[in-house]
Amino acid sequence: xxxxxxxxxxxxxxxxxxxxxxxxxxxxxxxxxxxxxxxxxxxxxxxxxxxxxxxxxxxxxxxxxxxxxxxxxxxxxxxxxxxxxxxxxxxxxxxxxxxxxxxxxxxxxxxxxxxxxxxxxxxxxxxxxxxxxxxxxxxxxxxxxxxxxxxxxxxxxxxxxxxxxxxxxxxxxxxxxxxxxxxxxxxxxxxxxxxxxxxxxxxxxxxxxxxxxxxxxxxxxxxxxxxxxxxxxxxxxxxxxxxxxxxxxxxxxxxxxxxxxxxxxxxxxxxxxxxxxxxxxxxxxxxxxxxxxxxxxxxxxxxxxxxxxxxxxxxxxxxxxxxxxxxxxxxxxxxxxxxxxxxxxxxxxxxxxxxxxxxxxxxxxxxxxxxxxxxxxxxxxxxxxxxxxxxxxxxxxxxxxxxxxxxxxxxxxxxxxxxxxxxxxxxxxxxxxxxxxxxxx
Amino acid sequence: xxxxxxxxxxxxxxxxxxxxxxxxxxxxxxxxxxxxxxxxxxxxxxxxxxxxxxxxxxxxxxxxxxxxxxxxxxxxxxxxxxxxxxxxxxxxxxxxxxxxxxxxxxxxxxxxxxxxxxxxxxxxxxxxxxxxxxxxxxxxxxxxxxxxxxxxxxxxxxxxxxxxxxxxxxxxxxxxxxxxxxxxxxxxxxxxxxxxxxxxxxxxxxxxxxxxxxxxxxxxxxxxxxxxxxxxxxxxxxxxxxxxxxxxxxxxxxxxxxxxxxxxxxxxxxxxxxxxxxxxxxxxxxxxxxxxxxxxxxxxxxxxxxxxxxxxxxxxxxxxxxxxxxxxxxxxxxxxxxxxxxxxxxxxxxxxxxxxxxxxxxxxxxxxxxxxxxxxxxxxxxxxxxxxxxxxxxxxxxxxxxxxxxxxxxxxxxxxxxxxxxxxxxxxxxxxxxxxxxxxx
Numbered sequence: 058x059x060x061x062x063x064x065x066x067x068x069x070x071x072x073x074x075x076x077x078x079x080x081x082x083x084x085x086x087x088x089x090x091x092x093x094x095x096x097x098x099x100x101x102x103x104x105x106x107x108x109x110x111x112x113x114x115x116x117x118x119x120x121x122x123x124x125x126x127x128x129x130x131x132x133x134x135x136x137x138x139x140x141x142x143x144x145x146x147x148x149x150x151x152x153x154x155x156x157x158x159x160x161x162x163x164x165x166x167x168x169x170x171x172x173x174x175x176x177x178x179x180x181x182x183x184x185x186x187x188x189x190x191x192x193x194x195x196x197x198x199x200x201x202x203x204x205x206x207x208x209x210x211x212x213x214x215x216x217x218x219x220x221x222x223x224x225x226x227x228x229x230x231x232x233x234x235x236x237x238x239x240x241x242x243x244x245x246x247x248x249x250x251x252x253x254x255x256x257x258x259x260x261x262x263x264x265x266x267x268x269x270x271x272x273x274x275x276x277x278x279x280x281x282x283x284x285x286x287x288x289x290x291x292x293x294x295x296x297x298x299x300x301x302x303x304x305x306x307x308x309x310x311x312x313x314x315x316x317x318x319x320x321x322x323x324x325x326x327x328x329x330x331x332x333x334x335x336x337x338x339x340x341x342x343x344x345x346x347x348x349x350x351x352x353x354x355x356x357x358x359x360x361x362x363x364x365x366x367x368x369x370x371x372x373x374x375x376x377x378x379x380x381x382x383x384x385x386x387x388x389x390x391x392x393x394x395x396x397x398x399x400x401x402x403x404x405x406x407x408x409x410x411x412x413x414x415x416x417x418x419x420x421x422x423x424x425x426x427x428x429x430x431x432x433x434x435x436x437x438x439x440x441x442x443x444x445x446x447x448x449x450x451x452x453x454x455x456x457x458x459x460x461x462x463x464x465x466x467x468x469x470x471x472x473x474x475x476x477x478x479x480x481x482x483x484x485x486x487x488x489x490x491x492x493x494x495x496x497x498x
Numbered sequence: 499x500x501x502x503x504x505x506x507x508x509x510x511x512x513x514x515x516x517x518x519x520x521x522x523x524x525x526x527x528x529x530x531x532x533x534x535x536x537x538x539x540x541x542x543x544x545x546x547x548x549x550x551x552x553x554x555x556x557x558x559x560x561x562x563x564x565x566x567x568x569x570x571x572x573x574x575x576x577x578x579x580x581x582x583x584x585x586x587x588x589x590x591x592x593x594x595x596x597x598x599x600x601x602x603x604x605x606x607x608x609x610x611x612x613x614x615x616x617x618x619x620x621x622x623x624x625x626x627x628x629x630x631x632x633x634x635x636x637x638x639x640x641x642x643x644x645x646x647x648x649x650x651x652x653x654x655x656x657x658x659x660x661x662x663x664x665x666x667x668x669x670x671x672x673x674x675x676x677x678x679x680x681x682x683x684x685x686x687x688x689x690x691x692x693x694x695x696x697x698x699x700x701x702x703x704x705x706x707x708x709x710x711x712x713x714x715x716x717x718x719x720x721x722x723x724x725x726x727x728x729x730x731x732x733x734x735x736x737x738x739x740x741x742x743x744x745x746x747x748x749x750x751x752x753x754x755x756x757x758x759x760x761x762x763x764x765x766x767x768x769x770x771x772x773x774x775x776x777x778x779x780x781x782x783x784x785x786x787x788x789x790x791x792x793x794x795x796x797x798x799x800x801x802x803x804x805x806x807x808x809x810x811x812x813x814x815x816x817x818x819x820x821x822x823x824x825x826x827x828x829x830x831x832x833x834x835x836x837x838x839x840x841x842x843x844x845x846x847x848x849x850x851x852x853x854x855x856x857x858x859x860x861x862x863x864x865x866x867x868x869x870x871x872x873x874x875x876x877x878x879x880x881x882x883x884x885x886x887x888x889x890x891x892x893x894x895x896x897x898x899x900x901x902x903x904x905x906x907x908x909x910x911x912x913x914x915x916x917x918x919x920x921x922x923x924x925x926x927x928x929x930x931x932x933x934x935x936x937x938x939x
Contacts, residue, residue: 138884139891143840177881284834343827344895346836373895374882379820386784387828393725395787399584440618441815441899443579443927444934450580454785454814458882459900486884493885 071116093468124184124431125377126411128336129365136170162219167192171199181458189250191219210250248275299324334414341367363411376458512557534909565625565872566818567852569777570806577611603660608633612640622899630691632660651691689716723757740765759789775855782808804852817899
């Protein structure tokens with residue numbers, strides 16, 4: 058190591074989980090950051106002096122790991138967290154969610170609620186997320202302030218939607234959003250989010266696909282979420298939702314399929330052939346009783362899978378550490394096989410796997426020299442994480458978001474000792490609480 | 499309220515969830531405690547002065563609720579948290595757990611590891627737990643120090659066990675433990691824990707039942723946990739595990755059946771007739787891939803059900819708030835019905851339901867005048883619990899153990915602002931970490 062070099066940041070005194078191809082672990086690791094990227098990583102010899110750096114972060118013996126990648130959110134829905142639960146899906150959507158969305162969403166409320174979600178995500182270790190919603194410009198403004206990395210998709214649906222009263226202009230509005238935000242900041246990538254094959258027409262889906270292709274952006278869509286959806290699409294098009302999307306030419310690289318629960322072998326063959334990404338949102342899919350996607354089969358077939366929380370009206374939090382726990386345990390009991398989805402594999406899905414599924418694998422998702430410096434520090438000296446035999450086991454089965462101590466994104470410290478440095482969290486909570494009082498009354 | 503009365507403690511400035519028969523909620527509630535019991539509860543008028551009290555606890559706008567009741571633990575197993583995961587059950591037990599138990603358990607390590615578990619349980623809001631393990635005297639000593647309420651069962655198994663090298667003396671040892679601890683402190687009730695119908699002989703089960711009856715103590719047993727167990731018991735006795743226990747006269751009031759996963763209608767009829775309690779340990783049952791017990795059917799039949807975490811070698815924490823989340827969501831997706839196990843019902847199971855299942859319903863499990871003062875305060879002014887429309891929803895779907903701020907047991911403050919007042923947590927963690935280094939090497 059050149060002795061005279063001064064780094065922007067050094068992180069030391071922790072166990073580094075790289076989540077690289079060989080899952081290398083650096084005991085007493087040293088992570089050196091310059092220009093927002095990981096410049097060097099090594100084990101620190103006991104008498105070795107720390108290299109010079111403008112900022113020195115002591116991990117206090119904790120775990121230093123890649124920031125978590127949440128591949129599916131509707132960030133502004135934190136406004137409706139716990140407003141309605143334990144209801145049939147259509148009652149929940151039609152009698153509660155769509156009504157409050159129509160009544161309460163505007164650029165200002167979306168901005169405020171997104172800041173709240175960003176604070177929650179940061180405090181639970183998420184550094185990158187992939188969002189789909191309406192008033193996505195306001196989401197982007199909030200994300201920019203938060204310092205998070207994100208892919209943001211403007212929502213497309215064939216009925217009047219928040220901010221898009223004329224459905225005929227939905228794809229044009231998404232294009233405008235993409236053009237507005239593409240390249241504006243290095244941390245935000247703009248894209249689009251078609252709601253589903255049953256709420257978007259053939260023409261809408263084709264147009265949206267064209268926009269995504271022309272702009273090189275991510276095409277997100279909910280698909281095969283419920284048995285009702287499968288029946289409806291089959292009745293109308295004579296094809297499964299996946300095969301219908303395939304026929305329309307929607308399935309290709311830079312597509313993120315969200316849920317993909319009710320799929321069969323032929324569907325999975327389509328997915329594998331077209332090199333799409335998949336986001337599974339276990340807690341939300343359990344809570345809404347949608348079903349259980351065949352995640353072990355996806356992985357066996359080499360499909361690219363990431364983990365998402367979904368919006369926190371159906372979860373009801375954005376805690377990716379808990380999400381890992383649910384994913385692993387649900388599939389173990391479903392298959393009556395405790396070896397399914399072991400801790401290390403689940404940790405991969407929540408980090409590098411997720412980054413790859415949304416097309417950011419080159420930038421983030423693991424701690425490897427050359428990647429952007431997105432990392433988090435987990436404090437393990439706590440009763441529920443004591444003793445520590447295996448860091449991956451603790452992360453998946455014992456930790457929760459509140460064990461995250463520090464968060465660094467693109468080389469910038471955004472959470473220090475559980476304080477978010479980029480968002481006025483007290484003010485945001487107060488504003489959301491005031492809004493919620495109006496919504497409840 | 500008599501103006502001159504001085505209470506031992508007053509808790510104010512929070513929303514009180516009583517979890518009584520009618521699930522009453524007191525906004526801006528006032529909880530008055532004297533002699534370790536709940537003496538009075540009411541809503542505080544805005545200008546009303548606080549009554550006089552030796553100790554005043556400000557809930558800071560949070561939720562004041564009954565302490566959580568963990569109906570199944572093996573407290574000392576925190577020593578083996580994360581030592582071995584993702585393995586077939588028999589490999590996990592025979593190649594790891596039984597080996598390290600045999601090698602590392604002694605009165606001192608059991609005492610230390612139990613203190614660690616008590617600290618973890620207190621910090622996540624559990625005030626009462628029901629344990630079954632070996633060296634249970636050491637468990638009892640630790641629990642006494644911690645200030646927790648517990649039912650502790652000395653383990654009984656028909657092979658050499660930690661502290662009981664001669665299986666022939668297993669029931670006598672349990673009787674000795676019960677006689678030693680029965681009535682020693684008001685917070686600890688001594689009982690026994692037969693490991694299972696396949697590791698205890700007919701004669702052992704009958705003798706243990708007699709001891710439990712003679713001493714009026716709780717009889718705990720794992721039963722119908724795996725399909726293999728059912729097959730083995732059926733092959734040997736020609737009866738299902740439940741019907742076999744029924745034939746032996748084991749099933750009667752003051753029995754806690756743990757797991758009860760692989761049961762059919764006739765088994766449930768047995769259980770209902772004999773007025774037993776049931777402990778479901780969702781996360782552990784998922785992680786070990788044991789199966790999913792028919793909890794909605796249990797409740798429909800009026801069976802007495804509580805929630806447990808199991809030992810944290812198979813969970814891997816003791817967080818009852820997360821356990822509620824898993825229970826509710828697992829049964830929703832299993833039945834493809836989001837209305838199954840709604841938040842309020844799950845909250846009941848984790849508190850009053852659990853207390854009733856282990857026979858402590860008269861003392862704890864709800865905030866009702868006359869019961870012992872076992873209560874916790876949840877801090878809700880946090881991003882992941884904002885906004886708050888429905889406290890029960892947040893407790894089940896959004897909160898985790900780290901949201902517990904204060905814990906009061908039997909009228910004594912044992913956790914204040916997330917600091918355990920009864921246990922030297924740093925010393926205990928250091929001791930367990932040192933032990934774990936030896937175990938790992």
